[in-house]
Amino acid sequence: MMILERNTLLIMAVLAALFPLLVGNQYALHIGIMVLFYAVLATSLNLIVGYVGEFSLGHTAFLGLGAYAAALLSLRMGLPIWATIPLAGVISALFGAAIGAITLRLRGPYFVIITLAFAEVLRIIANNWMGLTNGPMGLSGVVQPALLADASPLAAKRFYFYLALAIAVVALYLAYRFVYSNNGRAAVTVRENRYVAQSVGIQPFAYAMRAFVLGAFLAGLAGGFYAHYITFVGANVFGFAFMVSMIIMVLIGGKGTLVGPLVGALLITVLNEYLREFQELRMSLFGLIVIGVVLFLPNGLMGFLNLRRERRRATPAAAAESHAEAPGGSA
Amino acid sequence: MSEVQNFPTPMLSVRGLCKTFGGLKAVQDIDLDVNSGEVFGLIGPNGAGKTTCFNLITGFYTPTAGRVTFQGHDITGHSPYRIARRGLVRSFQKTNVLKALSVFENVLAGHYLSTRQTLLATFFPHAGVSRAEREARDSAARIVELMGLAARMDTPAFRLSCGELRLLEVAVALAAKPALLMLDEPAAGLNSQEAMRFGSILKSLRRSEVESIVLVEHNMSLVMEVCDRVMVMHFGSKLAEGRPEQVKNDPQVIEAYLGRARA
Amino acid sequence: MDMLLQFVANGLVSGSFYALSALGLTLIFGLMRVVNFAHGEFYMLGGVLGWFVTTYLGLNFFVGLVVVVVAMAAFGWLVDRFLIERVRDQGEEPSILLTIGLSIFLTNSALLVVGTAPLNIAGAVPNAPVFLGPVVLTQMRLFAVAACAVLILAAYLLIRHTRLGRAMRATFQDPMAARLAGIKTAYVYASTFALGTVLAASSGMLLGSIYSVQVSGGGLISLKAFVVVILGGMGSFAGAIVGGLILGLAEALWGGYVSSGTVDVIGFLIVILTLIFKPYGLFSTQVERA
Numbered sequence: 001m002m003i004l005e006r007n008t009l010l011i012m013a014v015l016a017a018l019f020p021l022l023v024g025n026q027y028a029l030h031i032g033i034m035v036l037f038y039a040v041l042a043t044s045l046n047l048i049v050g051y052v053g054e055f056s057l058g059h060t061a062f063l064g065l066g067a068y069a070a071a072l073l074s075l076r077m078g079l080p081i082w083a084t085i086p087l088a089g090v091i092s093a094l095f096g097a098a099i100g101a102i103t104l105r106l107r108g109p110y111f112v113i114i115t116l117a118f119a120e121v122l123r124i125i126a127n128n129w130m131g132l133t134n135g136p137m138g139l140s141g142v143v144q145p146a147l148l149a150d151a152s153p154l155a156a157k158r159f160y161f162y163l164a165l166a167i168a169v170v171a172l173y174l175a176y177r178f179v180y181s182n183n184g185r186a187a188v189t190v191r192e193n194r195y196v197a198q199s200v201g202i203q204p205f206a207y208a209m210r211a212f213v214l215g216a217f218l219a220g221l222a223g224g225f226y227a228h229y230i231t232f233v234g235a236n237v238f239g240f241a242f243m244v245s246m247i248i249m250v251l252i253g254g255k256g257t258l259v260g261p262l263v264g265a266l267l268i269t270v271l272n273e274y275l276r277e278f279q280e281l282r283m284s285l286f287g288l289i290v291i292g293v294v295l296f297l298p299n300g301l302m303g304f305l306n307l308r309r310e311r312r313r314a315t316p317a318a319a320a321e322s323h324a325e326a327p328g329g330s331a
Numbered sequence: 332m333s334e335v336q337n338f339p340t341p342m343l344s345v346r347g348l349c350k351t352f353g354g355l356k357a358v359q360d361i362d363l364d365v366n367s368g369e370v371f372g373l374i375g376p377n378g379a380g381k382t383t384c385f386n387l388i389t390g391f392y393t394p395t396a397g398r399v400t401f402q403g404h405d406i407t408g409h410s411p412y413r414i415a416r417r418g419l420v421r422s423f424q425k426t427n428v429l430k431a432l433s434v435f436e437n438v439l440a441g442h443y444l445s446t447r448q449t450l451l452a453t454f455f456p457h458a459g460v461s462r463a464e465r466e467a468r469d470s471a472a473r474i475v476e477l478m479g480l481a482a483r484m485d486t487p488a489f490r491l492s493c494g495e496l497r498l499l500e501v502a503v504a505l506a507a508k509p510a511l512l513m514l515d516e517p518a519a520g521l522n523s524q525e526a527m528r529f530g531s532i533l534k535s536l537r538r539s540e541v542e543s544i545v546l547v548e549h550n551m552s553l554v555m556e557v558c559d560r561v562m563v564m565h566f567g568s569k570l571a572e573g574r575p576e577q578v579k580n581d582p583q584v585i586e587a588y589l590g591r592a593r594a
Numbered sequence: 595m596d597m598l599l600q601f602v603a604n605g606l607v608s609g610s611f612y613a614l615s616a617l618g619l620t621l622i623f624g625l626m627r628v629v630n631f632a633h634g635e636f637y638m639l640g641g642v643l644g645w646f647v648t649t650y651l652g653l654n655f656f657v658g659l660v661v662v663v664v665a666m667a668a669f670g671w672l673v674d675r676f677l678i679e680r681v682r683d684q685g686e687e688p689s690i691l692l693t694i695g696l697s698i699f700l701t702n703s704a705l706l707v708v709g710t711a712p713l714n715i716a717g718a719v720p721n722a723p724v725f726l727g728p729v730v731l732t733q734m735r736l737f738a739v740a741a742c743a744v745l746i747l748a749a750y751l752l753i754r755h756t757r758l759g760r761a762m763r764a765t766f767q768d769p770m771a772a773r774l775a776g777i778k779t780a781y782v783y784a785s786t787f788a789l790g791t792v793l794a795a796s797s798g799m800l801l802g803s804i805y806s807v808q809v810s811g812g813g814l815i816s817l818k819a820f821v822v823v824i825l826g827g828m829g830s831f832a833g834a835i836v837g838g839l840i841l842g843l844a845e846a847l848w849g850g851y852v853s854s855g856t857v858d859v860i861g862f863l864i865v866i867l868t869l870i871f872k873p874y875g876l877f878s879t880q881v882e883r884a
């Protein structure tokens with residue numbers, strides 16, 4: 001699994017790096033940039049949903065904090081992009097530690113609601129704190145890097161593509177190291193069975209917290225990138241629409257795998273563009289897709305593929321026995 | 332007990348342990364000592380309070396009164412994970428494994444303590460990290476073999492039979508390298524032949540893997556076979572303590588078990 | 595002082611709608627453990643349907659309300675039978691996703707059909723002011739509050755004193771035992787879900803007659819219903835009512851004295867504080883069993 005995922009990720013990175021060289025179309029590059037942006041977001045959410053095993057509906061808190069942080073650092077303090085994006089990640093991570101300290105004590109539906117409540121509180125603050133966030137008008141004109149001053153639009157898109165790719169590579173490197181280390185194993189142990197985890201010496205809260213803060217950091221990076229790329233930040237970065245996209249990506253791809261959310265990000269971003277002309281119809285379809293995934297693809301595409309792989313390996317020797325017990329029943 | 336004097340300090344020492352749930356006195360004033368090198372049996376009819384004792388000693392419940400000392404440290408009321416880090420690891424009566432993971436992954440997960448690392452080393456691993464990982468993998472494979480699960484190494488836990496699950500649970504506990512291993516009915520659901528094989532594995536563990544074992548078990552022949560000393564609980568209190576054959580013939584103990592049979 | 599009384603009166607009016615809609619959620623979320631993110635959409639559908647039957651079919655308000663109740667009961671029943679049933683007993687995560695999907699679908703389909711403009715429902719009584727000492731309310735508000743109270747009472751009687759209510763209580767205490775006792779639990783689940791849907795929808799229609807129906811407002815309504823249920827304690831009937839009134843009052847006072855733009859924040863602050871200090875709700879004595 002580990003080697004397979006690593007190789008898949010490497011191939012994906014190489015393909016992504018070649019993409020702008022083969023494509024000279026601004027629109028296609030924009031789609032590519034959004035895919036990478038969502039890949040980072042979905043990866044960061046997956047650390048919580050897939051590895052902590054708790055369902056956060058407030059992950060946009062960290063996207064939004066990162067976006068506002070980068071915009072403010074750039075507009076008010078004149079910091080350059082290579083400083084604002086990492087700082088956006090750090091600020092998000094700090095908030096992640098504070099919010100995690102409160103929310104990770106709760107589980108199940110309580111965790112869902114309280115994380116959502118935090119994101120909503122931040123959204124309302126962003127909408128009303130005129131002095132800091134410029135309220136509903138948002139922060140516009142986030143400063144572009146100097147080297148784009150007299151670049152062509154196509155060159156600018158290429159620049160942002162590689163910036164997004166760099167962030168995605170960092171995000172996946174960190175996530176990969178985390179997941180395939182003692183930390184990731186400990187988090188999975190906690191997710192699967194808190195009692196076993198404690199009885200082998202794992203402090204459940206510590207590992208949930210690490211994954212949560214890492215997730216917040218990565219979402220903050222994505223937010224920082226978003227601020228510079230879109231050049232405008234409004235309270236909608238805390239909104240439910242981003243949250244829904246992220247969730248669908250993680251679930252369709254398959255939570256608890258690294259490749260899954262990337263596949264989800266690619267599929268959904270492209271589908272989203274494809275359906276752009278049908279505004280509400282598109283969202284209606286999204287709703288149906290979510291329902292369909294829950295009912296027919298509960299472990300996402302990766303889960304589906306793994307299951308098939310395992311089936312094929314198991315036949316014919318263990319075919320009979322694989323009918324005996326079904327997965328999913330937890331003690 | 333004469334044996335106690337042979338060992339200057341017991342490994343685990345429990346004094347005056349009590350737990351009440353609402354009005355129910357589940358555990359009342361229990362004293363017990365587990366010495367280094369010994370297999371200690373804890374028996375008693377259903378509902379006697381054995382599992383509650385386990386939960387109190389390993390920190391899953393907080394005692395209403397009493398103290399627990401392990402290797403000279405007071406661990407009363409500590410969190411389970413801190414107690415595990417001191418080398419006291421338990422298994423659960425209701426089977427608890429990581430169902431979605433393979434046998435090997437389960438046991439590897441049990442090696443948490445020997446592969447702990449700083450966050451920096453997580454993201455930028457140095458040679459020590461990969462060495463610890465390699466050692467943990469070797470050790471995990473060895474433990475799986477030791478428990479006789481080698482053929483099931485890569486099988487997901489949810490496909491295991493009941494007997495194999497019990498073995499896996501012990502394997503996960505062993506992976507944490509405990510000094511004292513506490514097993515709650517590890518042979519429940521095994522047939523008598525499997526139970527006897529399990530008994531011989533247990534005996535070999537005491538020599539090679541752990542210093543001492545506390546065993547809760549209803550299978551009397553297994554208890555008689557492997558335990559050096561036995562304590563009998565009844566309605567939360569200590570009824571008798573001594574060598575297995577001594578306890579077996581204690582009229583009070585017989586009464587307690589027969590009383591249950593009559594009820 | 596005069597303002598304070600007015601704020602309190604306003605708070606109690608909106609609080610009674612919160613209570614009614616939260617009562618529906620406390621059945622679905624508190625008892626059935628379905629984390630229903632489509633609750634606000636059920637509320638919204640009640641409003642839209644109410645608008646449709648009164649405006650297009652020209653029914654009077656009461657007949658319209660009966661039609662909405664029947665239609666939404668059937669709708670809730672079908673949702674439970676065809677969707678919720680399939681993820682029952684799988685923990686909360688699938689139900690969260692399923693209902694999020696459902697809420698996205700319902701909101702946007704409704705937007706496709708009726709558009710974004712607010713819809714007005716003709717009320718049952720004239721919109722004339724009523725003076726109660728220093729406090730001014732409208733006849734319509736008083737009527738709507740009374741209707742809320744009647745519906746709450748009806749739900750209470752249904753749960754306490756009918757065969758279905760007894761079967762519900764048995765099922766949620768111990769589904770296995772209920773099944774052994776010959777209760778058709780699938781039927782009980784669907785009925786409970788339908789009842790929860792009806793309570794939300796009727797709250798939506800009543801409130802729609804005072805203000806107007808906003809098709810895209812369902813998300814916030816869901817969240818407020820969750821706030822109330824968590825504040826009052828999961829599955830607690832009295833808790834939902836008291837919690838609803840508290841939220842209504844707190845919002846009215848915050849809006850009156852602090853700032854009217856940030857009224858919605860109060861619910862989230864309440865839920866965060868409740869979950870930090872009293873995770874099982876103000877009125878619950880439940881403890882976690884290890």
Ligand SMILES: Nc1ncnc2c1ncn2[C@@H]1O[C@H](COP(=O)(O)OP(=O)(O)OP(=O)(O)O)[C@@H](O)[C@H]1O
Nearest residue numbers: 352357376377378379380381382383384424883884
């Ligand atoms: N968390 C709890 N809350 C309330 N009562 C409990 C709790 N845990 C155990 N009890 C009660 O304490 C008593 C002792 O239970 P315990 O599980 O320790 O018995 P046991 O000796 O392990 O029995 P068995 O052989 O059946 O496993 C029982 O009456 C049980 O119902």
Ligand SMILES: [Mg+2]
Nearest residue numbers: 381382383424
């Ligand atoms: Mg027991």
